[in-house]
Amino acid sequence: MHDVVIVGAGPVGLFLACELGLSDCSVLVLEQEPELHSPRTALPLGLRGLTATTVESFYRRGMLQELLAASGVDGYPDSPDEPAPPRQVGHFAGMVLDPADVDVAALPFRLPGPAMEGVLTYLEAVERMLSERAAKLGVEIRRGVRVSGVTQNEETVVAHAGEHEYAARWLVGCDGGRSTVRKLAGFDFVGTEPQFIGYTMFATVADPGKLRPGFNLTPTGLYVQMPMQGHIAMMEFDAGTFDRSQSPSREHLEAVLRRVSGTDVTLSDVHLASTYTDRAMQTTTYRQRRVLLAGDAAHIHSPMGGQGLNVGIGDALNLGWKLAATVRGDAPEGLLDTYNRERHPIGAWVLDWTRAQVATLRPDQHGQAVQALIRDLIGTRDGTTYVFEKLSGSSVRYDLGSEQPLVGRNAPELRLEDGTRLGDLMQEGRGVALDFTTDRRLHDSAKCWDRRIRYAAGPARNDLGLGAVLVRPDGIVAWAGDSAFDREAFERAAGRWFGSPAL
Template sequence: MHDVVIVGAGPVGLFLACELGLADRSVLVLEQEPELHSARRALPLGLRGLSAASAEAFYRRGMLPQLLSASGIDNYPDPSDEPASPRWAGHFAGMVLDPADIDVTALPFRLPSPATEGVMTSLDAVETVLSERAAELGVEIRRGVRVAAVTQHEENVVAHAGEGDYAARWLVGCDGGRSTIRKLAGFDFVGSEPQFTGYTMLATVADPGKLRHGFNLTPTGMYVQTFMAGHIGMMDFDGGAFDRSQQPTRDHLQTVLRRVSGTDVTLNEVHLASTFTDRAMQTTTYRRGRVLLAGDAAHIHSPLGGQGLNVGIGDALNLGWKLAATVRGEAPQGLLDTYTRERHPIGAWVLDWTRAQVAAMKPDRHGQAVQALIRDLIGTPDGTTYVFEKLSGTALRYDLGSEQPLVGRNAPELRLEDGTRLGDLLREGRGVALDFTTERRLHDSVQGWAGRIRYAAGSAHNDLGLGAVLVRPDGIVAWAGESAFDRAEFERAAGHWFGSQAT
């Protein structure tokens, strides 16, 4: 019997598998697709953007160089000691942000990092890197396996497939927006119905000059032509009438493209095409008994702003260390319940964030009025900085019950004078205690959590006025104390997140 069975070998399932493998847990991943690679996951249809927060997650697990290489990126900027604006800032409802308008000094607790920017990549590149790391960590991946039933028991859960049964102490559904596990385990899935049908295709265009590059909001919808020849996306506000149950033909795609672009453009041939909608749904909880959900299995929404993949990686990062501690028997009471408590509000926010973009894109007078307002706002440094904070993940903060402004946020990339970075210390997937005091006040306390918390001491390039910081394995600040902090407060925080001290 495995510790954890994960259903779904997409980026979320594989990232979670790596987190559990890093904790030396026994993990089996079941994937219904028989092969790792497919044309739909490679460029251009597989094009995805990783936010700064997601890029940092790869960096802190030692996978950023491999991801950049697999993504064909060889000029990723080196960190400097001065905050710098990103080269690409994203968009809101097809209205592109100007990186020069971002006030980087206003971003909360931002310090130079090897992962200060997002990464343009593909699903194929992400899954290849994660699959290789999972194999290095001893994770078993079985492809071509379709789960047909799930049975929960008091001490385990069983995934039933055609060729056999797979028992584990826990099962996690990472099997996408049409999740079989979500349905089999009886999760409630609620939300709003779609406003549009979206299309992405790779086509040979007879007259590409008739289409403008970039995002184009029109009186009849929206289309985007990327830098890759023939890669076109469209949004047709038809109430979601044309979804993935139908295969779009060349004639249908040409008709939609002509309508939303206002041109008589001609498609000679369509090589690949897929559809999506802005249906926005979320499960009411991310756990039922011994079954948990992560990624699109727990929440679906429009891909506007590229939030889906990033929110899923955040789910996996949050869940992985908590589930590993639970399996090891080291988790404090209720630790696993904090997964839903922390991540469900993030999923709900993303659903509303994409709904707001859909409302701004509607091809009517109301939508056009909202567009004009948004353009005015993102034409200012404050407006652009606000939207960028949301898109990059910089604004994320969990409510951990503390008024200390850093607690609950993704930790900035603190760097000791000897060159040691927080990212170096997080690579093993353990918590980190950074002690900036000259008398090394946390040294003795941390020994009680040996193996669960790494300790590093020394003066820092920028300690943000703090005396010490406790960072969870997912990079979230669990506690922060000023120079005259009470050591007992640190011990309470460590016990809350990492359980009882070793005896």
């Protein structure tokens, strides 16, 4: 019997598998697709954007260079001494933001580091990289396995696949928007129905000059001509009435493109095409006894703003160390419940964020009025900075019950004078206690959690006015203290997240 069975070998399931593998959990990943390669995950249809926060998650597990190489990125420039404006900031409802309008000084607790920018990548590259890393960590991946049943009791959960049964202490559904695990385990899935149908295609365009590059809002919808010739996305408000069980024909795609673009453009051939809607749904909880959900299995929405994959990786990062501690038996009471408490509101926010963009795109007078308002707002420095904070994930803060403004946020890339970075200390998947005062009392206290917390001391290049910081394995600040070290407060925070000290 395995500690954890994960259903779904997409980026979310594989990232979670790697997190569990770091803690020596016995992990089995079941994937219904027989092969890793798929036209849907390869370029161009598999193109995805990772935010800087997500890229930082890969960096903090020692995978930044692998990610860049797999994505065809030559490398990042050396991080400056001061935070620089981002080179790409994304869009809101197809209205592209100007990076020069981001007020870097207004971003909360932003420090320079190796992972300051988002990355354009594609699903197959990420999946291949994570599959290789998971295998090195002892994770077993079985492909061509279709789960048809899920049963559980107080001790175990079993995934049924034909004549085979896969038993584990925990099961996590990471099997996408049409999740089988979600349905079999009886999760409630609620939300709003679609207003538009979206299409992504790779086609031969007879007269590409009739289409403008980039994002194009029109009176009838939106179309995007990607940098790769023939890679086109578009959306049309038809209340989601197109039958998505059938592949769209060349004639249908051409007709939609003509209506949305307002041109008589011609598609000579369509090589690949996929559809999506803005249906926005979320499970009412991310856990049913011994079954948990992460990524699209727990929440679906339109791809506006590229939030889906990034939120899914965030789910996996949050869940991984908590589930591993539960498997090991050293988790404090209620630790696993904080996964739902922290991540469910993030999923709900993303659904509303995409709904707001859909409302802005509506091809009627109401939508046109909202578009004009949004254009005015993102034409200001404050407006652009606000949207960038939301898109990048830097505005996320969990309510951990502390008034200290850094607690609950993703930790900035703190760096000691000797060059050691926070990211260097997080690659083992443990918590980190940073002591900028070299107070022996903090060292002695942190050593009580030796297997779970890594201690490092020394003056920092920028300590943000703090004396010490405790960072959870997912990069979230659990506690921060000033120069007068409060041992009782530190131990209370450490015990809350890492259990009893191992004296």
